[in-house]
Amino acid sequence: MPKGHPFHASILREYDIRGIVGETLSAxxxxxxxxxxxxxxxxxxNKTAPKIAVGRDGRMSSPELEAALVAGIKSTGASAVRVGTGPTPMLYFAAAELSVDAGIMVTGSxxxxxxxxxxMVIAGKPVYGEMIKEIGKMAAAGDYAGGNGGEEATDIRDAYVKKLAEALDGTGISKLKVGWDAGNGAAGEIMARLVKVLPGTHKTLFEEIDGTFPNHHPDPTEPENLHHLQELVAKEKLDLGIAFDGDGDRIGAIDAKGRIIWGDQLLAILGRDVLAKRPGATIIADxxxxxxxxxxxxKMGGKPLMWKTGHSLIKVKMAETKSPLAGEMSGHIFFADEYYGFDDALYGAVRLLRAVARSGKSLTELRDQLPTLVNTPEIRIPCPDDKKFAIVSDLAGELRKExxxxxxxxxxxxxxxxxxxxLRASNTQAVLVARAEAPDxxxxxxxxxxxxxxxxxxxxxxxG
Known part of the structure; x- marks a missing residue:
């Protein structure tokens, strides 16, 4: 029996595996x-020697972790198809387009x-929840296949950029002036390649992939991380700005006034464009x-569906309901309309430009047309992991009685x-998540x- 390997209890999350290198996560x-x-x-x-696409982001620890990951894959008789450094959606693209059985991305998001x-994905479906727990059990028991697999490298960057650009579908965006900010994250190189083939005027920031993130943290849902982009849009008198997170699966956007267009507002704008050709379609939001x-x-003739937060859970629900479009407040936008159904911020960006151009209005005007309500930001309340779900359950019981x-x-x-x-219990942190919205x-x-x-x-x- 091969020797087992226990993981730190904190790294097996609901939607992925994630830890602190040198503390809870190692080669x-x-x-x-x-x-x-x-x-x-x-x-x-049911394959003894499956092929697995492997990608990595630009973090300093990613090359070492990827090398160890590939060694582990090969030791089972499987083969690794290495697609190199890039955004997580490029790995998903590789898993969908190459002759492989699964895909795994090294990323700290x-x-x-x-x-x-x-x-991770297997056969086009996300690996999450019980499957991630099963990976932990298999490792602890040393329950591995044996063999001598191989590896190969393949460059899919040109094919991926071509697919992204096809999203314009003939829509003219030549009049648009757009700012882009990769935040030195893994989307940087693809972003730089993409803007070279898109019509219009494009100004880019921080496309150099640098795992130390020297300019700002790559999380476009935090307003302080959008200051550089807001300055660029104002200085160059651009129509809008687009930003990406560290691994390119979440999008942030601002209009010409520098106002943040939040995830649900983006979904409303994108939904109008999708529903124009797919009336009655189900649109999912968390x-x-x-x-x-x-x-x-x-109001636009679609079927709104409120669903659970979490990119893996949304993807599964999309497939179940045949939804062409879904999104989260966190900036994950999922297109099954003309695409694969996974969250790809670069693809979402091109579809946003297409939606703006087709509307005949500016992003500012589209934002102004949306209802104005007052709401809180996401409030994260520290709460022990062993208590957070019970508190939510107890409160639900009280509300039912009322x-x-x-x-x-x-x-x-x-x-x-x-x-x-x-109020919900976070699946990834020891916190309760709260939010509120009202007419005044x-x-x-x-x-x-x-x-x-x-x-x-x-x-x-x-x-809060």
Missing amino acids: ADAEAIGKAFATMTARKT HNPPTHNGFK VKASQALFDEIA GADFNDVDGIRISKDGGWWL EKVLAGLKSDLKARLQRHGVAFA
């Missing part, structure tokens, strides 16, 4: 993940430079999205006084007070 872990993932792929595809991890989005989708109107698809989203508040500040204050009082009765306090 030995990467090798064990390669062995377990390749073995799982072989068993799920939008986390700090010292973090890293792995995102529970953190504004009620205005769900109302807009319905006869309250709430949705429990992912935590609690209670409708009250023309607004709502949300007075109602918003009342919603926040209601949530605070309920949490205080369970020994949880927050200042």
Whole structure:
């Protein structure tokens, strides 16, 4: 029996594997993940020697982790097809387009430079939840296939950029002036290649891939990370700006006034374009999205569906409902319309330019047409992992006894006084996540007070 390898308890997450290099994640872990993932792929595809696409982001630790991962894959008899450094969606593209059975990406996503991890797909489907737990069990037991696999390198960058550019579908964007900010993340090189083949005027920032992220942290959902892009748009008098996270699967956008276009607002704008040719289609958004989005989708003739937060969960629901478009407040945008159904911020960016051009309006005008509500940002409340789910469950029980109107698809989203508040347990951190939205500040204050009082009765306090 091969020797088992236990992982640090914190790295096996709901949607991926993620840890701090040198503390909770090591090259030995990467090798064990390669062995377990390749073995799982072989068993799920009924192939003794599957082929697995492997990619990596630009973090300083990624080359070492990728090398160990590939060694682990080869030790099972599987073969690694190395696609090099690039965004996570490029790895998903490789898994879809190359003759491979699975794909695995070495990436720390939008986390700090010292973090890293792995995102996985088998036979076009995301690996998450129980499958990630199973990888941990297989590694702990040393339950691996054996063999002598090979490896090869393939360059898919040109094919990927060509596919992204095809999203314009003949739509003219030659009049648009666009700013782009890769934040020194893994999308940088592809972004630079893409803008060279797109019509219009394009100004880029921080396309050099640098795992130390010297200019700003690559998370476009945090307003402080968009300052450089806002300055560029203002200085060059651009029509809009687009930003990416560390591995290129989440998008951020600003209009000509420098206003942030949040994930649910982007989804409303993109949804209008999709529904024009696919009336009645289901558009999915996570529970953190504004009620205005769900109302807009319905008004445009679509079927709005509120679903659980988490890129893997959204992908599965899209396939189940045949939804052409989905999104999250975090900036994950998923297109199955003319695309593969995975979250690709570069593809989403091109579709945004297409939607703006087709509308005959500017992004600023499209933003101004959306309803204006008041809401909180995402509030993250520290709460021990062993208590967070129980607190949400207990609160749901109390609300049922009160006869309250709430949705429990992912935590609690209670409708009250023309607004709502949300409370859910994070699947990736020791926190409770809260958000509230209302027609005015007075109602918003009342919603926040209601949530605070309920949490205080369970020994949880927050200042939001």
